[in-house]
Amino acid sequence: MPRPREFDDITALDAAMETFWTKGYEATSTAELCESTGLGRGSLYNAFGSKHELYEAAVGRYTEVGYAATIEILRAPGTPTERVRALLHWVIDTDLADPSRRGCMAINASVDTAGRTDPVTDLTRRHFQRLEQALREVLEEGQRAGEFATDRDLTRMARTLQSTYYGLRVLGAVTQDRAALLDVAEGALAALR
Amino acid sequence: MPRPREFDDITALDAAMETFWTKGYEATSTAELCESTGLGRGSLYNAFGSKHELYEAAVGRYTEVGYAATIEILRAPGTPTERVRALLHWVIDTDLADPSRRGCMAINASVDTAGRTDPVTDLTRRHFQRLEQALREVLEEGQRAGEFATDRDLTRMARTLQSTYYGLRVLGAVTQDRAALLDVAEGALAALR
DNA sequence: GACGTTTTGTACACATCAATCAAAAATGAG
DNA sequence: CTCATTTTTGATTGATGTGTACAAAACGTC
Numbered sequence: 001m002p003r004p005r006e007f008d009d010i011t012a013l014d015a016a017m018e019t020f021w022t023k024g025y026e027a028t029s030t031a032e033l034c035e036s037t038g039l040g041r042g043s044l045y046n047a048f049g050s051k052h053e054l055y056e057a058a059v060g061r062y063t064e065v066g067y068a069a070t071i072e073i074l075r076a077p078g079t080p081t082e083r084v085r086a087l088l089h090w091v092i093d094t095d096l097a098d099p100s101r102r103g104c105m106a107i108n109a110s111v112d113t114a115g116r117t118d119p120v121t122d123l124t125r126r127h128f129q130r131l132e133q134a135l136r137e138v139l140e141e142g143q144r145a146g147e148f149a150t151d152r153d154l155t156r157m158a159r160t161l162q163s164t165y166y167g168l169r170v171l172g173a174v175t176q177d178r179a180a181l182l183d184v185a186e187g188a189l190a191a192l193r
Numbered sequence: 194m195p196r197p198r199e200f201d202d203i204t205a206l207d208a209a210m211e212t213f214w215t216k217g218y219e220a221t222s223t224a225e226l227c228e229s230t231g232l233g234r235g236s237l238y239n240a241f242g243s244k245h246e247l248y249e250a251a252v253g254r255y256t257e258v259g260y261a262a263t264i265e266i267l268r269a270p271g272t273p274t275e276r277v278r279a280l281l282h283w284v285i286d287t288d289l290a291d292p293s294r295r296g297c298m299a300i301n302a303s304v305d306t307a308g309r310t311d312p313v314t315d316l317t318r319r320h321f322q323r324l325e326q327a328l329r330e331v332l333e334e335g336q337r338a339g340e341f342a343t344d345r346d347l348t349r350m351a352r353t354l355q356s357t358y359y360g361l362r363v364l365g366a367v368t369q370d371r372a373a374l375l376d377v378a379e380g381a382l383a384a385l386r
Numbered sequence: 387g388a389c390g391t392t393t394t395g396t397a398c399a400c401a402t403c404a405a406t407c408a409a410a411a412a413t414g415a416g
Numbered sequence: 417c418t419c420a421t422t423t424t425t426g427a428t429t430g431a432t433g434t435g436t437a438c439a440a441a442a443c444g445t446c
Contacts, residue, residue, distance in 0.1 A: 001413065001414045001415055001419090001420065001421060001422085002412090002413065002414080002420085002421045002422035002423075003411070003412040003413045003414095003421075003422045003423045003424080004412080004413065004414095004422085004423080005422090005423065005424095006412095006423075006424080022308060023308075024219065024304070024305065024307075026217065026219030026220045027219045029402075029403065029404085030403075030404060030405080031402090031403085031404095039424090040423095040424060040425055040426075041404095041405080041406090041424095041425080041426080042406090042407090042423075042424060042425065042426080043423065043424060043425085045404095045405070045406080046422085046423065046424085047423090050404080050405080051404065051405090100307070100308035101307050101308050102307055102308060103304065103307060107304065107363055108304050108307070110363065110366065110367050111217070111296065111300065111301050111304045111305075111366075112217065112304075114217075114293070114294050114295055114296060114301070114366055115215060115216075115293035115294050115295060121367065124367060125367050125368065128364065128367060128368070152380075152383060153376070155376060156376040156377075156379060156380045156383075157380060159373055159376040159377050159380060160357060160376065160377050160380025160381055160383075160384065161380075162360065162364075162377075163356075163357045163360030163361050163363075163364060163377040163380075163381075164353060164356045164357045164360055165360065166359070166360035166363045166364065167355065167356030167357055167358060167359035167360035167361075167363070168356050168360075170300055170303065170356075170359045170360070170363065171321065171355075171356060171359065173303060173304075173307055174303050174314065174317060174318050174321060175318065175321070180352055183346070183348060183349040183352040183353065184349075184352050184353050184355075184356040186349060187345075187349045187350060187352060187353025187354075187356075187384070188353055188356075190345060190349075190353075190384070191353065191380070191383070191384030194389090194390065194391055194392085194443070194444045194445055194446095195390085195391045195392035195393075195442090195443070195444080196391070196392045196393045196394080196441075196442045196443045196444090197392085197393080197442080197443060197444090198392085198393065198394095199393075199394080199442095222432080222433065222434085223433075223434060223435080224432090224433085224434095232394090233393095233394055233395050233396080234394095234395080234396080234434095234435085234436090235393075235394055235395060235396080235436090235437095236393065236394060236395085238434095238435070238436080239392085239393065239394085240393090243434085243435075244434070244435090
């Protein structure tokens, strides 16, 4: 009986996510969100409540999509070494190909909300933990396959790889030096053996 | 013959740096900068030109002070292994002890100015390169001392360690799990051997 | 002690911000 | 067709933002 929405929630959310990702939370105005989503002010507030709630939803959307993409790479066919390398090369390629050099939105969001008590911080924290777990699974498989060192603690290796991965994303948003980023990737792989 | 300033430029700059570091560029208002520096509007603009120029100066100040502190640790007495460990433990301690969880201001600044053509981006890029060079020197010394692997490329090892370091700073601003961060530190050291 | 110069304080201009509100429009059920 | 409900539209509101203008104040110098 009510009037139906003229827009798709996910489509609008994706558009808002892109805008927040590109400009950051504070630098994004509600007018820009209206423009990128195609919604009017009223519709935007009616659908998402407030700028900050929309931001939370956008970060949540990013972590879901990003995690799914990561998992897909880490569970693709191939040896564990190949799959970890594929993940690292993938972020190098995407970070370098992005003309706006946005890097990883989860990192950006954790910087944007640093210090504050913010639901977004919990989202990013959870995202980081899920990545650690996903990496641990690949490393464990690699240990069983004899590709990775077995005389070292699995959790420690996973956390170190995760840390290198996030550093790679920080550097990938700043530098254009592909060789330097590939060095990091190969160094991270060498550290597993 | 002119009227002398009532404040010290470096002191004011340090105060502005702290504010930008804590809140980020966009979320910091000029009123807050006046409050933290103790300067009036006129004095602030007269001395630093604009909010953005002040930000550039603040980031420049951070990179200088931060680089000096890093170098001091990396060139302190002790074996290369001990010095790298000291650096990693130092950032873990400072990141966890900071109640506002600000992380590394160079990383934050690179996120704040991502995509834009901004002098700050050059500052952070240069900062990252200097850290890479400093790490390379310690690693080279460690290779000569027989502490680190000599069958791997020095630059590659330095870049990987650098990346792990920055990942550690990202995680250090989000988590409270000291054991996880220490895992990263020990994993980074194990990767050098 | 007067002058030129810079700093300081404050008021203000002008833009932009997030959010609200009320009326009109669009739907399906009865 | 009528009604209840939600969406849409666009104007508006009140706060806040950065930057400027200007006059008074504080120095060193002559």
